[in-house]
Amino acid sequence: MNNKKIRTRYAPSPTGYFHVGGLRTALYAYLFAKQNNGTFFLRVEDTDQTREVQGAVDNLLKSLKMVGLDPEEGVLLDSDGKASEKGDFGPYTQSQRLKIYQKYAQELIDKGLAYYCFCTSERLDEVRKTQEANKQPTRYDRHCRDLSVDEAKERIAKGEKHVIRMKIPDNEIIEFEDLIRGAVKFNSNEIDDQILMKSDGFPTYHLAHVVDDHLMETSHIIRGEEWLPSTPKHLLLFKFFGWEAPEYAHLSLLLNPDKTKLSKRQGDVAVEDYIAKGYLPEAIVNFVALLGWNPGTEQEIFSMEELIKEFSLEKVHKTGAIFDVKKLDWMNGEYIKKMDFGKFKELAMPFFSAVIASAAEKSLSDEQIDKILNLEKQRIMKLSEIGESIDFLLSNDINYDPQILVWKKSDKEFALKNLQLLSKELKNIDEKNWTAESLEKVIIEFIKNNNLTNGEVLWPMRVALTGQEKSPTPFEVADMLEKEKSLERIDQAIKSLK
């Protein structure tokens, strides 16, 4: 270990949305930097022009901010919410660093550690097919490796398309200590003469990673496991340049329920999708943090501060973890229950308003909204569930099978009779006293006086008011519906039973 300042980075390609796997990678890199008083920065890896997606960077930055993982350096959101760059190691966008990569590629050519290659993709395809047919490892056959530099220069001058490849040494053991996996060993014979510079003048990931992370003084590379097999190439490059290599930590992948790499086909993978569904950023972060890591205690709920304090790379799992939405649901519900009402209301209103707007009903009073939200807060697991269960409050026509008005331990006539009695009783209640609390008092009293049981009265009442088998208590519902509408619905129910 050395005493260099800790610097970690998240280095996404702007190819679309912010993947939850990316979130975990970014989170671990962030936590590691923060707990070591280090710097977490963001670099945009846009070296594949064919895959670029408009607006992807902005989108990513916004999502990152939403989950509380703002980079402090590199590409970030400025005070106007626009993407900009900050820091002493810029530019932090790879497409703006082309000259730098070209210079270093040239250095490798000059040192005889890289070479120009003029092979067409057609030839490459053929070579690969032959190798496959012969059940041989598929690798570049080094056709251009021994071309003289002069000859190569000549062909380039003539305008021939070319790439620059790395000269991988023969039979060299490349061993390194991964922070998560321990010792990992490769033989250079297994490694391809990797392309470093593409024919369009852009670098491949491999060159860009080594050059940038050296120049940007990254101390720890925290990245996905899919990079593990390329790490020897990167180590070789550091050696070629005479640079000290950073520490590596390769994270296992997040998996679909069928254990394949987490993908769009089997559910949501974008952080923004989860937010849109009403998962709280804190819960998402908490949940993802625990996928493949835990401090060894039985604590499940962690704030960002606690994560920063407790996190350790050494305790990160080597095994891929399945992204199980059921547990996320539970965790999200925990966060919702614990949240203070004001904040909950603020977050819930967009979901709530959507429902209200779609109902052809007068808007609810502030007081009514608070009542509803307060009730829902204890019941839902994600914000999008708000409204799903309150249609009956907003709509005038509630359609349901009159059969369900009858409690399981009762019969139709009895339900009818009790509703009629109840209706009469409720009509006498003053509107001033039409609150959940006093309704409960009056109705329980009424039940006792008539020698009835709770179920015999309250079940039909609740169903009459909601049309549903599952709902909050009839007192709360009546309170929210107010007197006139409540009585209307009860009378409607009575008619339907006749």
Add this chain to the structure above:
RNA sequence: GCGGCCAUCGUCUAACGGUUAGGACGCCAGGUUUUCAUCCUGGUAAUCGGGGUUCGAUUCCCCGUGGCCGUACCA
């Protein structure tokens, strides 16, 4: 095919080589509740297989099996 990584309940995971293999989610049952949810109580369920090493392996080693990743002018 070749290379690498990995392997504890269905899922996320805990266990200096010595535990009745623990917790959480889910599920099931019971209690509370007019119902659902909440809440409380209890239950279900795991060390991939085979060899070693050891007085003793979930733990260390080897082999096998399985899964995953890589094998692109994608990252």
